[in-house]
Amino acid sequence: MSDTAPGPRPDRFPGFDVLDQSRHWDSVTTGVVLSRIEMPPDIRFFTPDEQAVAAALCDQLLDQHGDPEDPTRVPVVNLIDSRLAEQQTDGWRYQDMPEDAQAWRDTLAALDREATNRFGVGFAAGSRAQQAMVIQAVQDLGSADWHGLVAQHVWSLWSRYACTAFYSHPSAWNEIGFPGPAYPRGYKNPGVDSREPFEVPDAFPDDDPVRSSR
Amino acid sequence: MTNVRARNESAWLLPTDGTRTNHRLREDMRRFADTEEVDLVVVGCGAGGSVMTQRLARSGWRVVVLDAGPFWDPDSDWVSDEAGSHHLYWTEPRVIAGANPVPLGSNNSGRGVGGSMVHYAGYTPRFHPSDFETFTRDGVGADWPLDYTDLKGYYRAIEEELPVAGEKWPWGDPHSYPHRPHPVGGNGEIFLRGALAMGITAKVGPVAITNGRFGNRPHCIYRGFCLQGCKVNAKASPLITHIPDALAHGAEVRADAMVTRVEVDQRTGRATGVHYVRGGVAHFQRAAMVAIAGYSIETPRLLLNSASARFPDGLCNDFDQVGRYLMVQGAPQTAGRFDAEVRMYKSPPPEVSSEEFYETDPSKPYQRGFSIQTVSPLPNTWAEHVAAQGHWGRSLREYMSDYVHWSCLGALCEFLPQPDNRVTLAEEKDRHGLPVARFSYTQCDNDAALMRAAQAAMEDLLHAAGADEVITIDRFAHLVGGARMAADEQHGVVDSDCRTFAVPNLLITDGSVLPTQGSANPALTIMAVAARAAERLASRRSHPD
Ligand SMILES: Cc1cc2nc3c(=O)[nH]c(=O)nc-3n(C[C@H](O)[C@H](O)[C@H](O)COP(=O)(O)OP(=O)(O)OC[C@H]3O[C@@H](n4cnc5c(N)ncnc54)[C@H](O)[C@@H]3O)c2cc1C
Ligand code: SF4
Numbered sequence: 001m002s003d004t005a006p007g008p009r010p011d012r013f014p015g016f017d018v019l020d021q022s023r024h025w026d027s028v029t030t031g032v033v034l035s036r037i038e039m040p041p042d043i044r045f046f047t048p049d050e051q052a053v054a055a056a057l058c059d060q061l062l063d064q065h066g067d068p069e070d071p072t073r074v075p076v077v078n079l080i081d082s083r084l085a086e087q088q089t090d091g092w093r094y095q096d097m098p099e100d101a102q103a104w105r106d107t108l109a110a111l112d113r114e115a116t117n118r119f120g121v122g123f124a125a126g127s128r129a130q131q132a133m134v135i136q137a138v139q140d141l142g143s144a145d146w147h148g149l150v151a152q153h154v155w156s157l158w159s160r161y162a163c164t165a166f167y168s169h170p171s172a173w174n175e176i177g178f179p180g181p182a183y184p185r186g187y188k189n190p191g192v193d194s195r196e197p198f199e200v201p202d203a204f205p206d207d208d209p210v211r212s213s214r
Numbered sequence: 215m216t217n218v219r220a221r222n223e224s225a226w227l228l229p230t231d232g233t234r235t236n237h238r239l240r241e242d243m244r245r246f247a248d249t250e251e252v253d254l255v256v257v258g259c260g261a262g263g264s265v266m267t268q269r270l271a272r273s274g275w276r277v278v279v280l281d282a283g284p285f286w287d288p289d290s291d292w293v294s295d296e297a298g299s300h301h302l303y304w305t306e307p308r309v310i311a312g313a314n315p316v317p318l319g320s321n322n323s324g325r326g327v328g329g330s331m332v333h334y335a336g337y338t339p340r341f342h343p344s345d346f347e348t349f350t351r352d353g354v355g356a357d358w359p360l361d362y363t364d365l366k367g368y369y370r371a372i373e374e375e376l377p378v379a380g381e382k383w384p385w386g387d388p389h390s391y392p393h394r395p396h397p398v399g400g401n402g403e404i405f406l407r408g409a410l411a412m413g414i415t416a417k418v419g420p421v422a423i424t425n426g427r428f429g430n431r432p433h434c435i436y437r438g439f440c441l442q443g444c445k446v447n448a449k450a451s452p453l454i455t456h457i458p459d460a461l462a463h464g465a466e467v468r469a470d471a472m473v474t475r476v477e478v479d480q481r482t483g484r485a486t487g488v489h490y491v492r493g494g495v496a497h498f499q500r501a502a503m504v505a506i507a508g509y510s511i512e513t514p515r516l517l518l519n520s521a522s523a524r525f526p527d528g529l530c531n532d533f534d535q536v537g538r539y540l541m542v543q544g545a546p547q548t549a550g551r552f553d554a555e556v557r558m559y560k561s562p563p564p565e566v567s568s569e570e571f572y573e574t575d576p577s578k579p580y581q582r583g584f585s586i587q588t589v590s591p592l593p594n595t596w597a598e599h600v601a602a603q604g605h606w607g608r609s610l611r612e613y614m615s616d617y618v619h620w621s622c623l624g625a626l627c628e629f630l631p632q633p634d635n636r637v638t639l640a641e642e643k644d645r646h647g648l649p650v651a652r653f654s655y656t657q658c659d660n661d662a663a664l665m666r667a668a669q670a671a672m673e674d675l676l677h678a679a680g681a682d683e684v685i686t687i688d689r690f691a692h693l694v695g696g697a698r699m700a701a702d703e704q705h706g707v708v709d710s711d712c713r714t715f716a717v718p719n720l721l722i723t724d725g726s727v728l729p730t731q732g733s734a735n736p737a738l739t740i741m742a743v744a745a746r747a748a749e750r751l752a753s754r755r756s757h758p759d
């Protein structure tokens with residue numbers, strides 16, 4: 001389910017920027033985290049056609065429809081592409097799925113076919129609403145077949161890679177109030193409603209997505 | 215407390231200058247030639263393999279332990295970051311199958327010196343006495359060829375060596391812990407609050423995390439990255455609890471060495487050593503005795519890949535027992551939403567547990583039970599939990615932005631050992647040209663019933679603590695079994711001393727030998743079983759020839 005309510009998301013942690021604390025991190029961690037806000041790695045694995053479909057898919061999955069030049073935008077497709085180029089898998093695959101790299105190629109092609117069948121345009125060229133319909137249909141299939149694969153295994157592949165890329169990025173941490181690396185500093189004030197001096201309280205604590213969706 | 219340092223000096227062999235690795239000890243390490251017949255070669259330097267290595271090195275044996283992964287230095291190799299810790303996991307290809315396939319990788323197995331304990335959470339409960347005789351008591355599972363009292367002294371010894379912090383433990387065989395319980399963070403507070411409201415006993419611990427200094431290991435800084443490897447040296451793993459002492463007693467740790475095959479003399483039927491690949495070069499280490507400790511997937515895989523004329527279906531597999539009776543614990547994870555800020559990422563994920571539902575309850579339609587513990591996922595793992603509810607796009611982002619308000623508990627359900635839950639070899643080959651493991655899992659009705667009962671108990675608990683909504687994801691953790699211990703060779707692969715029935719000088723000393731798993735996290739029991747096997751081996755051969 002993807003709520004399509006328009007308008008910007010509220011900034012729940014105003015002024016919070018994990019990078020403000022980066023001088024307190026150890027150098028190895030700093031290297032790893034800061035590399036994510038540098039220029040995104042070049043695309044090496046996806047063909048141009050695959051890249052276009054993957055970009056549209058990831059924009060949908062992570063609701064990143066804003067300005068492509070926005071510096072806080074997470075380069076999800078580049079991060080997935082790097083993992084696939086380097087064969088950095090999760091260390092397992094479902095027996096009924098090809099290995100991850102091939103599975104990405106196959107499912108991106110299937111998305112394009114599906115969009116063409118339904119709307120007469122490729123997935124990347126389709127409207128946002130059309131793309132969302134195609135994606136939602138995959139999720140709704142559950143354990144049924146989608147283009148020769150188990151739909152929920154396809155969903156698992158997409159969402160695992162996309163979420164890991166997105167929620168490893170400092171911009172995403174800012175959005176959720178998570179301070180990121182914590183070595184060697186650690187935390188001095190754990191506990192319910194306790195905060196460190198550098199943590200920012202939620203500006204909308206009653207903005208419970210569960211309640212609002214009912 | 216007995217004098218730990220006199221038995222195991224590891225914590226005192228670590229540096230005192232704020233760095234985490236004693237490089238001198240590693241540089242001065244004794245090194246054996248491949249052609250030298252060592253007393254023992256151990257395959258895998260994790261929970262079981264490290265204890266075996268340290269104990270026998272202390273007894274004067276010449277021991278080499280080979281591990282496929284690196285000899286970690288926490289300062290330079292580990293980061294305080296989730297995605298950046300991918301290299302801690304065993305990510306060589308594996309295939310999962312069955313009606314309820316179990317994802318592996320980050321969630322289930324590690325590599326390198328320290329094994330999966332490098333990124334385990336750090337819970338170290340004992341098994342209950344009932345776990346050793348579930349068949350006799352409850353008509354399910356299997357009886358072990360040893361019982362709780364055989365392990366009790368080893369449990370205590372390992373608890374002192376890790377060391378374990380926790381409250382006085384009221385369940386199973388009641389006992390206390392060497393270190394006081396840690397203060398709890400937001401998630402632990404919620405658990406304790408909910409348990410109190412429901413009249414359920416919950417206790418702080420037991421965790422293998424120092425509370426105060428231990429040797430040269432500092433105390434925990436509550437940074438919450440235990441599952442990414444502890445850069446502080448506060449959380450126990452064999453890298454710091456057993457390997458330093460083993461090196462000081464003349465053992466060699468040979469890292470980045472992937473064992474491909476155990477060699478057996480076709481005439482005598484005895485193991486003669488192991489083939490391994492290091493830096494692309496094939497080697498053969500001669501040894502008078504071999505102990506395999508590669509984890510519940512790689513141990514059966516290595517046995518199956520070591521087939522020969524004498525053992526056409528795989529080493530030690532005359533009775534089709536290798537790879538069978540593999541178990542995972544059902545580990546549903548239930549989160550509750552609070553208007554207050556919980557910020558569960560502050561403090562170690564392992565904080566509080568309850569074993570109130572551990573034993574068989576005759577009033578329930580299922581046998582055996584489950585335990586409940588705090589889990590505290592970091593953002594990537596939390597995104598998986600949220601995405602599993604079906605959220606994507608805008609609703610995923612909104613749910614995720616609510617992270618600081620959620621508390622998260624995990625259960626460990628005792629899934630039963632079944633012959634068809636097993637490792638076999640897949641068609642696919644790894645880069646060494648060896649068939650990869652295919653791991654097949656199908657839950658039985660009892661397993662499924664426990665999953666739902668555990669979820670309901672966690673939901674009740676979180677509601678009692680004040681949660682307005684709860685969400686659950688089904689997960690699976692802690693593989694054990696696959697080369698189990700049994701009374702005879704028709705029912706298992708090793709005897710109660712971890713000696714294989716088929717090859718007199720071949721042992722298996724890791725989680726693979728466990729016949730049942732209880733609802734306890736397994737590492738402490740794996741170490742205790744290995745410590746017992748090592749002591750029995752050393753006493754049988756006071757000085758190896
Ligand atoms: C995320 C996570 C959380 C966990 N939390 C807990 C917890 O809180 N409490 C708990 O008790 N347990 C926990 N566990 C489980 C625990 O870590 C394992 O059960 C335990 O470490 C298994 O011990 P082992 O000796 O069987 O194997 P391991 O400790 O995994 O050691 C096996 C070693 O063998 C090496 N190896 C394998 N094959 C070969 C080969 N062919 N050649 C050379 N080397 C090889 C591997 O590199 C590895 O280092 C957790 C595990 C994970 C992944
Ligand atoms: S919370 Fe404590 S034990 Fe866990 S990684 Fe941090 S310092 Fe180590």
